Amino acid sequence: MGAKWTNADIPDQTGRTVVITGATSGIGLITARELAGAGARVVLAVRDPAKGRAVAATLPGRTEVRELDVSRLRSVREFAEAWRGRIDVLVNNAGIMQVPEARTEDGFELQTATNFLGPFALTTLLLPHVTDRVVTVSSQLHRISRIDLTDLAWASRKYDDLRTYADSKLAVLLFTLELQRRLAEAGSPVRSLAAHPGIATTNLVAHRGRSATPFSFLLNDPEHGALPTLFAATQDVPGGSYVGPDGVGGVKGHPKIGTPSRRARDPRLARELWDVASRLTTADTATRAPQSGK
Template sequence: MRQKWTAAELPDLTGSTFIVTGATAGLGEVTTRELARAGARVVMAVRDEAKASRVVHGIGQTRGVIEVRQLDLSRLASVRRFAQDWTGPVDVLINNAGISLMPLQYTEDGFELQMATNYFGTFALTQALLPHLTDRVVSLSSQLHRTSRLRIDDLNYATHRYSPAAAYADSKLAVVLFANELQRRLSNAGSGVRSITAHPGIARTALVAHDPSIFGRVNSLGPLLNDVEHGALPTLFAATQDVPGGSYVGPDGLGGIKGFPVIGRASAAARDAGGAKVLWEETASLVSGVMPAA
């Protein structure tokens, strides 16, 4: 019988540096705690530094070190500032931060808020930190990427109807396409850095709790879903185990909804190399058009 991987099997991470975005709650908080317990230096890249400090206090003593730095992925000026202030190597960047099911609104950069936070900010941050990265990038997606009908020619919903749930799915498909294209570009450049996608299945977190629709009531399904501890396992597995670049890691249960981490397969749309290349080029154009100068 195949062994079920858990956080107890994390290697000694002493001397390694991890950046975890969106680390103040849910999956990000558990990821931060477990990496630090294994001896890592973990930098919590967060919007709310006071909340992050309370999380650090709650985690308590660990073998590693936890630091807090300000980062708002929905604002490219904040992404630029975070990257400019960074010095030294980063072993692993974990693109965990995300929001969901938000009404239509636009950021100061002119991007739809969910796409800005979940995708554009992740794209810009990863690009800016690549010179510092030594091991891998882990980007968080969702099984809901399978429902996306992403319009690469209209990433900000200027011409087609906006739906909060559809926009969330679109942002998560964009993340997988980005992660896969990043791996192709890294490989072509002869880099040893890996790009990996992880997803938590459906975990009981606060991500959708604010939404009054059926999506917001998903946490009531209880035992049918992953708890947050199990939901963080694919991220921890992808970030620390010998996983090939381009992998899609998630729970091993039926439909990838719950269970223990294994390497699975993203949707056919997410594996479209041509679409990923077009998305990358469109994103680079949009981001460079509003990214503050270095």
């Protein structure tokens, strides 16, 4: 493998099943395209099945579309309950960023539900089917989070769209690393990994306006933004790895394994978050994944 890893380095994925959430645009779409092109059976788990089918028709290889809205626990449970067979790779890609304050049907703040609580419930419910790895997309903005586990759903604090996003992405990393600890302690071969795209020019922040446009040359394009996810999904890297761009500040470049913040690596905080998320999702998720000793 060369010093600068690209999608040309993806190994043959024939015979593997990959589930990708939020696969109709941006990094999720590119991840689906590349893995399907490498031979994988790719399941596009998407909120809008009609849009998913239109996208799938443009992709190479074997694809399938299933409805999933990760912001709705009912949808998450229905997807998990309907699943049959193995999943080699689960990619928790779906996410939103700095949206206006809104609540889900479960009463959660929308970014928290979409970026963390939904993926948490989905992963732990699907874990008995996963044979190889779970890859969850985080963000370097997790470094500014001061997460409050007593108000994870932002029910009592004044809403701050950036802080909420950062909290959700720190929660993702805490969960990813705690899941890896539990899997390792149980002797499972399944790996839990995180990836981040740096700052990529996708439609994730399109609603924020044109302010970043003059500086787009400093950012990753979507093709490069998808590389860390593809690297984490296909390369033989240790569980618990945090893959992102190799450029200054992890903003752009080619994939490399980096180090998340000290707070993201706090096992006590991660265990506490797991317990809070299990209670909030009310899905008995804590019994679906191997338990760590305390």
